[in-house]
Amino acid sequence: MTKTTLICFPYAGGSSAIYKPIDGFLSEKIELVTMELPGRGSRFSEKTFTTIDEMVNDALLWFNENQPRNYALLGYSMGSIVAYEFYYKILQNRFKPPLHMFLAACEPVGVKRKPKGIAQMSDSEFINFLMNMNGTPKEVFANQELLDIIIPSIRADFLAVDEYNYKPRNLQIGCDVTVFAGEDDSISRENILLWDKYVRNGCKYKFFKGDHFFIRDSHNEIAEIINKAL
Template identity: 45%
Template sequence: MILFCLPYAGGSEAIYYKWKKYLNPSIELSPIELKGRGKRYNEIFYETIDEAVEDILKNIKDRIIDNDYAIYGHSMGSLLAYELYYKIKKQKLRKPIHIFFSGYKAPNIIRKKENIYTLPDYDFIKKVIELGGTPEELSNNKELLDIFIPIIRNDFKILENYNYEKKEDKIECDVSILNGKQDSINLEEILAWKKHVGKGFKVYSFEGDHFFINNNVKNINSIINSTLIEYIDNQYAN
């Protein structure tokens, strides 16, 4: 069983490294590195969400042919996971057995477009922090900011220019929704995910803001383990 993990805006695959300590050995942790950061720092940024999804699929395609797998996405990663599912389905590839959507409103919920990504650096970072889009301690580290701003600015660009299109079919695998109790995303926006799901649907709430995944690693991985191991056990039983 492979668990593909997609990062939040400005994040790299490294945000998931600590999960290896808590995941069941039967689950292979496979964080996805996006262009323009981490080990792909020198690659050109994506222009659209669709371009990012195409790149992700290209990188996992060979591995999902013969393997059961699940997808976890946080914030921007949830939107990528949502569109990735339908890209996989369109190409008639093996679909995930479970998707974990974390820290993101249902994709049909449209908020007022602000074009935050066009703001000058200082105003941009200030606004991103206000929205819970990045840890506040980054604002005091100029060296990190010089690296970080172009990455998160581009992530915000593709997010803010994303246009939701209603899908013909609902998601055909079980889904878990994870959210922080103190996040700005409200319960109505979280529960709206149910409209997109055709099978099992569970919601888990954690203490914390938008970055609740950083302070709840053990509990989140406990949910992932119990969810995926149950599927593995059922496969062996059959």
């Protein structure tokens, strides 16, 4: 049986652990592979990336080595930006495109974003920024030793997003695309629906109950959609 490899890219500050609960609901015909970034998980000792390009090129190294026969891409928030850029890197290197792309919790890459000034933030300002994002467990902020360990990698991710420079493409995405979003996310539904402009045949959309991190309570539903699509 030839499996479809689901290549996953995490959100800023996330590790491969964010996708493990989904894996338990996926079809046996799907193999989940998460692109673990340096500075966390099994790559904790490696120097962190501070640009989207570095993340894309790192994923390409894995792809060149493994060259999955059938594959799909899944990105969450920052991971959606990486997945988008990775799609074009794949085509540039003359590999066949993915069967499907799943883009979650992210407005289209071409939507103008107001820079958050991550590079200029002090550590305390950055920690307050993270607390307002509501993506990090409150217990983490009570543990200064743990904060000192994880802040550098989280900050590197947010810096990569803050300084990402979108370059328009003449070629739209040619594979099927499904967009996931939270009903209570700060990203407007209007902006989410703009993904259609980047995809040749338009997108399918699924809105989940919850905010930007709806993935926490939607593992089964997300896996079910992926199973049907692949």
